[in-house]
Amino acid sequence: MPFTIATWNINSVRLRIDLVTRFLAEHGPDVLCLQETKTMDDAFPRQAFAAAGYGHLAIAGQKGYHGVAIASRRPFDILDRPDWCAMGDARHLAVRFADGLLLDNFYVPAGGDEPDPARNPKFDHKLKFLGEMAAWGAARRATAARAILVGDLNVAPLEHDVWSHKQLRDVVSHTPVETDLLATVQSAQGWVDAMRHFVPATEKLYSWWSYRARDWQAADRGRRLDHVWVTPALTGALRRMTVLRDARGWDKPSDHVPVLVTLDL
DNA sequence: ATGGTGGGTACCCCA
Numbered sequence: 001m002p003f004t005i006a007t008w009n010i011n012s013v014r015l016r017i018d019l020v021t022r023f024l025a026e027h028g029p030d031v032l033c034l035q036e037t038k039t040m041d042d043a044f045p046r047q048a049f050a051a052a053g054y055g056h057l058a059i060a061g062q063k064g065y066h067g068v069a070i071a072s073r074r075p076f077d078i079l080d081r082p083d084w085c086a087m088g089d090a091r092h093l094a095v096r097f098a099d100g101l102l103l104d105n106f107y108v109p110a111g112g113d114e115p116d117p118a119r120n121p122k123f124d125h126k127l128k129f130l131g132e133m134a135a136w137g138a139a140r141r142a143t144a145a146r147a148i149l150v151g152d153l154n155v156a157p158l159e160h161d162v163w164s165h166k167q168l169r170d171v172v173s174h175t176p177v178e179t180d181l182l183a184t185v186q187s188a189q190g191w192v193d194a195m196r197h198f199v200p201a202t203e204k205l206y207s208w209w210s211y212r213a214r215d216w217q218a219a220d221r222g223r224r225l226d227h228v229w230v231t232p233a234l235t236g237a238l239r240r241m242t243v244l245r246d247a248r249g250w251d252k253p254s255d256h257v258p259v260l261v262t263l264d265l
Numbered sequence: 266a267t268g269g270t271g272g273g274t275a276c277c278c279c280a
Contacts, residue, residue, distance in 0.1 A: 011280080015273090036280080038273060064274060065273080210280095211270040252271095255272095
């Protein structure tokens with residue numbers, strides 16, 4: 001049975017609820033994982049999701065910043081909403097579907113501008129967060145043969161996950177310390193990069209384009225900050241992957257676009 | 266080399 005999962009950093013779910021419902025109507029994923037909802041739980045637009053057929057919701061919001069949510073056509077149990085780095089941030093939800101499939105939705109700290117943990121506390125936080133993820137991954141491995149991890153991981157790990165490997169080597173999101181750490185997180189639990197399963201590492205692949213470009217499309221200076229990982233037991237079930245680049249050109253867009261992966265489960 | 270554009274919130278944080 002086909003199962004489509006989507007991940008999207010929405011940059012305010014309230015402001016862009018019409019883009020969300022358009023996306024759900026046009027692409028109809030089974031599950032949509034959102035990051036940067038920027039909305040308290042009591043102000044989350046539940047009704048719009050229910051009306052679109054997504055009556056099962058997991059919400060972890062906070063005032064003004066961060067926030068993740070999972071909207072699903074299928075029921076699930078909420079497993080966990082961890083407090084990473086003891087910051088009190090809403091950055092992760094873990095759920096389990098009836099067939100035992102685990103799903104993690106992450107929003108990793110962006111890390112500020114300066115890639116020096118001694119001078120920039122936000123970068124220090126990002127490195128500590130990724131370090132905790134690696135330790136968590138190792139512990140998780142034994143319990144979850146079938147699992148999917150998605151989210152805005154705020155790291156573009158491969159050379160062709162950025163428009164210029166050379167020019168972004170010292171730019172937060174693509175520094176060696178971050179890409180090495182993300183590789184450690186990935187290998188700690190044996191995650192498979194589902195996007196790169198479909199697109200060779202030699203081809204450019206982005207999911208984010210800055211708001212600050214004069215013409216994002218012409219410049220095409222993107223980065224792949226959003227990810228879909230699956231456990232090895234699921235690699236044989238991978239069928240399709242779409243980066244919905246068109247969504248960057250919608251009216252009042254997020255700077256991230258949805259990434260969809262379809263598996264035959 | 267710099268500053269560019271967007272969020273939320275409350276006069277400044279963050280991406």
